[in-house]
Amino acid sequence: MVTTTSLKTTKSDEIFAAAQNLMPGGVNSPVRAFKSVGGQPIVFDHVKGSHIWDVDGNEYIDYVGTWGPAICGHANDEVNAALMEALQKGTSFGAPCYLENVLAEKVIAAVPSIEMVRFVNSGTEACMSVLRVMRAFTKREKVIKFEGCYHGHAGMFLVKAGSGVATLGLPDSPGVPKSTTAATLTAPYNDLEAVKTLFEQNPGEIAGVILEPIVGNSGFVTPDAGFLEGLREITQDDGALLVFDEVMTGFRIAYGGVQEKLGVTPDLTTLGKIIGGGLPVGAYGGRREIMEMIAPAGPVYQAGTLSGNPLAMTAGIKTLEILSRPGAYEQLEEKTNKLITGLLEIARENGHAVCGGNISAMFGLFFTEGPVHNYDDAKQSDLAKFSRFHRGMLEQGVYLAPSQFEAGFTSLAHTDDDIANTLAAARTVLSAL
Numbered sequence: 075m076v077t078t079t080s081l082k083t084t085k086s087d088e089i090f091a092a093a094q095n096l097m098p099g100g101v102n103s104p105v106r107a108f109k110s111v112g113g114q115p116i117v118f119d120h121v122k123g124s125h126i127w128d129v130d131g132n133e134y135i136d137y138v139g140t141w142g143p144a145i146c147g148h149a150n151d152e153v154n155a156a157l158m159e160a161l162q163k164g165t166s167f168g169a170p171c172y173l174e175n176v177l178a179e180k181v182i183a184a185v186p187s188i189e190m191v192r193f194v195n196s197g198t199e200a201c202m203s204v205l206r207v208m209r210a211f212t213k214r215e216k217v218i219k220f221e222g223c224y225h226g227h228a229g230m231f232l233v234k235a236g237s238g239v240a241t242l243g244l245p246d247s248p249g250v251p252k253s254t255t256a257a258t259l260t261a262p263y264n265d266l267e268a269v270k271t272l273f274e275q276n277p278g279e280i281a282g283v284i285l286e287p288i289v290g291n292s293g294f295v296t297p298d299a300g301f302l303e304g305l306r307e308i309t310q311d312d313g314a315l316l317v318f319d320e321v322m323t324g325f326r327i328a329y330g331g332v333q334e335k336l337g338v339t340p341d342l343t344t345l346g347k348i349i350g351g352g353l354p355v356g357a358y359g360g361r362r363e364i365m366e367m368i369a370p371a372g373p374v375y376q377a378g379t380l381s382g383n384p385l386a387m388t389a390g391i392k393t394l395e396i397l398s399r400p401g402a403y404e405q406l407e408e409k410t411n412k413l414i415t416g417l418l419e420i421a422r423e424n425g426h427a428v429c430g431g432n433i434s435a436m437f438g439l440f441f442t443e444g445p446v447h448n449y450d451d452a453k454q455s456d457l458a459k460f461s462r463f464h465r466g467m468l469e470q471g472v473y474l475a476p477s478q479f480e481a482g483f484t485s486l487a488h489t490d491d492d493i494a495n496t497l498a499a500a501r502t503v504l505s506a507l
Contacts, residue, residue: 081469085129086117111461111476116468121148123487126473134473135492139483141475142290142322142347145406145435146396147487153351153392160388168379173387180394181349181357184330186339187318191359192368193382197321197346198226200356203376204342205230205284208315210374211364214281218272220263222292222449222479223285225319225344230258263289263448264297266304273312282315282341283308287332290322290481292449294430294438302338309341315364321346321356322481325397327434335433348397351389354380402486406435409493410484413437416497424504426459435484452479459507466503472496 093100101107101115108115116128124147126136139145146153160173178191194200205228209215217230225231232250259276261268263285273280283305289295309316318340320331325348328335333343342360349355359365369375380386396402414430414437421428421439429444430437440446441456441463460478467474472495475482 081132082130083114083116083128083132087114089117089129090114105475105477105480108476110457110478111464113465115476116473123147123149124485124489124492132471134468134471135488135496136473137482137484137496138473138475139485140352141480142326142483143350143352144487145326145348145483145485146351146393147485148352150351150393150396150487152396153389156388156392157385160384163384165385166380166383171382171384171387173384173391174382177349177387177390177394180391181345181359184334184394185320185324185343185345185359186330186333187341187343187361188359189362190365191357192365192376193387194356194358194376194378195354195380195386196226196356197319197344198228198356199378200321200344200346200358201225201231201284201319202228204317204344204358204360205281206376207358207364207367207374208281208284208317208342210367212281212313212315214279214314215257216259216276216280217257218259218261218269218280218283220285220289220448221260222263222295222452223289223319224291225284225286226321230254262450263292263295264301265448266301266308269305269308273308273314278313280312280314282317284317284319286322287318287320287336287338287340288323288327288433288436290436290438291479292452293440293446293455293479294432294436294481295446295448295452296431296433297336298447302332302336306338306340315342316340317342317344317360319344323436324348325394326436326483328403329397348393349390350386351391351393353386353389355386355390396486403434405486406484407432409488409490410435410437413484413493413496414439416493417500420497420501421504424501424507426504426507427456437482437484439482440478462507463503466506467499470499470502472499 090100099107119127119129126134181191182188259272324331324345344358346356367374410432414432427443430439441459442454446452455478
């Protein structure tokens with residue numbers, strides 16, 4: 075069993091102390107700073123499969139998976155071999171390459187809503203770009219998002235956002251002019267009546283609705299029965315567009331994403347993470363008539379020097395090839411369900427109020443009786459207890475997302491021993507909380 079009961083973090087502490095003089099908060103993405111769980115972040119040295127090692131030599135079972143992309147496991151041998159071959163040809167062309175066609179064909183074949191796709195370099199880019207084309211296609215400006223859903227750090231989406239904004243307790247959008255967010259309307263997730271009211275109050279003005287169809291940035295929150303179907307009906311009746319942000323859930327919940335798993339097809343979809351196989355990537359796609367509005371086919375401008383670069387395309391192609399093999403998603407579901415079921419049982423046996431669950435390789439645990447239907451429900455969690463749980467698991471050699479408001483991820487590399495050792499660690503920690 076992997077254990078680090080007397081966790082040594084001397085080198086991590088030294089590196090992070092130096093980093094705080096070099097980078098804001100010592101990090102390049104806020105949630106990495108461990109602000110909501112206390113203590114100093116650990117500094118990684120290397121990763122492989124389902125495990126990570128820090129600069130002090132501590133080993134951990136990892137359930138963050140570089141925040142989702144590492145679904146085949148860290149430093150997958152097949153992906154690495156494909157990247158080494160591609161590397162010999164160059165890292166970036168700034169021009170068309172055949173690999174873009176190959177990955178585009180795979181994405182279009184897999185995701186029900188996508189007839190054409192445009193690759194970008196991040197989920198943020200994908201979401202800000204899809205918003206532009208939504209507005210151009212409908213000739214409307216207003217958009218509805220849901221409280222606790224995160225669609226990247228573009229100004230128009232930093233309204234009641236989840237993820238790091240929730241984790242750090244920051245104001246919604248400091249530094250963003252009110253005019254930028256004036257056309258962004260918000261509703262509680264899983265509340266169809268609130269959405270209907272917004273449409274009634276803004277007749278003919280709403281370009282569309284964007285959401286995480288399964289939320290991962292308020293913790294793991296699933297749609298109530300009929301919620302996604304209701305959004306599909308409301309938007310169709312009004313002439314608005316429905317957009318699924320599947321940056322996190324795409325190719326993780328199922329090969330074709332939430333829309334395949336739950337049978338609701340949006341007009342547009344954003345993707346990222348897994349389709350880059352661990353390299354920076356994003357994409358947005360949808361119906362051909364909408365996507366053909368994008369330059370140079372149409373008037374909606376969007377560009378990117380590194381978009382579709384050969385390394386990201388190569389890693390994505392190989393990752394999707396691995397995921398398309400028989401039994402991949404059954405394996406992911408089995409292991410993840412065993413993990414979260416065990417965690418919930420152990421917590422309850424030790425007198426803790428908890429709720430949670432999983433779909434495929436994505437899971438979540440809240441320290442509240444629940445159920446959790448939306449961000450307000452998630453905020454009822456015992457954040458202090460989660461912080462102690464997180465630290466305890468870290469000391470037992472298990473690396474979880476350093477926030478109650480983040481989902482967890484498993485991979486094909488996680489073994490039965492990993493799950494068993496994680497549950498043993500949880501029993502130790504939860505019995506002492």
